[in-house]
Amino acid sequence: MYIVGTHRSGGTALGTILSSVPGVFYAGELYRFPFPIFDPGDPNRMCSCGLPVLSCPLWSGVRADADRDPQLLSELRAGQRRFEAWRHAPGTLLRSLRRDRALAHHAERMEQFLRIVADRSGATTVVESSYSALRAMLYRQAPLGGGKVRFIHLVRDGRSFFGSELGPAYGTHPGPAWQRIRPAIAARWTAFHSAAIAFCSRGPDTYLRLRFEDVLRHPRETLTRVQEFLGIDLSEAIARIEQHRPFEMEHICSANRARLVGTLTVRPELAAPTKLSRSNSALFWTIGGWLELALGYRPGTERAPSSG
Numbered sequence: 001m002y003i004v005g006t007h008r009s010g011g012t013a014l015g016t017i018l019s020s021v022p023g024v025f026y027a028g029e030l031y032r033f034p035f036p037i038f039d040p041g042d043p044n045r046m047c048s049c050g051l052p053v054l055s056c057p058l059w060s061g062v063r064a065d066a067d068r069d070p071q072l073l074s075e076l077r078a079g080q081r082r083f084e085a086w087r088h089a090p091g092t093l094l095r096s097l098r099r100d101r102a103l104a105h106h107a108e109r110m111e112q113f114l115r116i117v118a119d120r121s122g123a124t125t126v127v128e129s130s131y132s133a134l135r136a137m138l139y140r141q142a143p144l145g146g147g148k149v150r151f152i153h154l155v156r157d158g159r160s161f162f163g164s165e166l167g168p169a170y171g172t173h174p175g176p177a178w179q180r181i182r183p184a185i186a187a188r189w190t191a192f193h194s195a196a197i198a199f200c201s202r203g204p205d206t207y208l209r210l211r212f213e214d215v216l217r218h219p220r221e222t223l224t225r226v227q228e229f230l231g232i233d234l235s236e237a238i239a240r241i242e243q244h245r246p247f248e249m250e251h252i253c254s255a256n257r258a259r260l261v262g263t264l265t266v267r268p269e270l271a272a273p274t275k276l277s278r279s280n281s282a283l284f285w286t287i288g289g290w291l292e293l294a295l296g297y298r299p300g301t302e303r304a305p306s307s308g
């Protein structure tokens with residue numbers, strides 16, 4: 001199960017909710033493997049279990065299993081650089097149409113790593129929140145042993161994305177500085193969600209679009225749709241949200257920093273969009289307004305910044 005869209009959309013929360021179901025493991029942003037988590041290795045990166053990732057029993061087990069095939073991690077990294085970087089998107093799309101062998105080999109390597117994560121966690125369903133629609137499409141090239149990849153396109157109000165991107169950048173690899181220029185923030189939100197629709201929305205049984213705000217405000221209705229889409233039982237998770245009980249976060253090492261708390265309680269008040277300054281609001285609506293409206297968001301109803 002692949003969460004597609006953009007960062008800062010609530011993927012960590014949705015992944016944590018889903019992983020409360022037996023047999024489902026939320027693996028986070030798997031594109032960060034092997035670089036930089038395993039290679040060169042980040043001793044300061046913490047897992048939600050409270051241990052550094054490099055000594056966490058689950059992820060060090062994944063590492064040991066991956067290293068049994070001496071080429072796996074190096075080929076995975078080479079394939080990511082060659083096919084998953086957005087500047088290579090036209091070439092990757094062309095290769096996918098041609099059923100290119102090098103691309104198929106990379107997709108098989110992705111599947112091999114995914115399978116190790118599934119085996120180590122004991123899961124039959126792995127949830128990945130790498131967000132990139134280009135990477136999402138590559139899973140379609142993998143055989144997946146007869147199984148199939150399902151996409152949840154998770155959308156969060158573009159105003160909240162914009163407000164959150166203007167805040168501090170976290171992590172050791174926050175991306176190039178130009179991405180934080182204001183027009184680039186609005187353009188990225190628009191482009192990534194457009195790409196998610198273009199690359200992933202074929203077939204009603206493999207694509208479901210959710211607004212994160214609906215998960216927060218109407219958890220029962222929204223998660224019932226997810227339950228039907230994925231064929232898993234979310235009734236206990238829905239009850240937990242409605243009773244404001246926390247979810248355990250198990251071995252999440254590549255996702256939002258909220259993972260470091262170790263538990264997650266769903267807070268409906270985060271659903272109101274961030275209030276942008278007048279000039280930022282004008283900029284955002286000029287670039288992304290058409291998509292914001294198409295996704296069902298409306299002007300007004302903002303909250304003051306700082307609460308999320």
Ligand SMILES: [Zn+2]
Nearest residue numbers: 047049056251
């Ligand atoms: Zn851990």
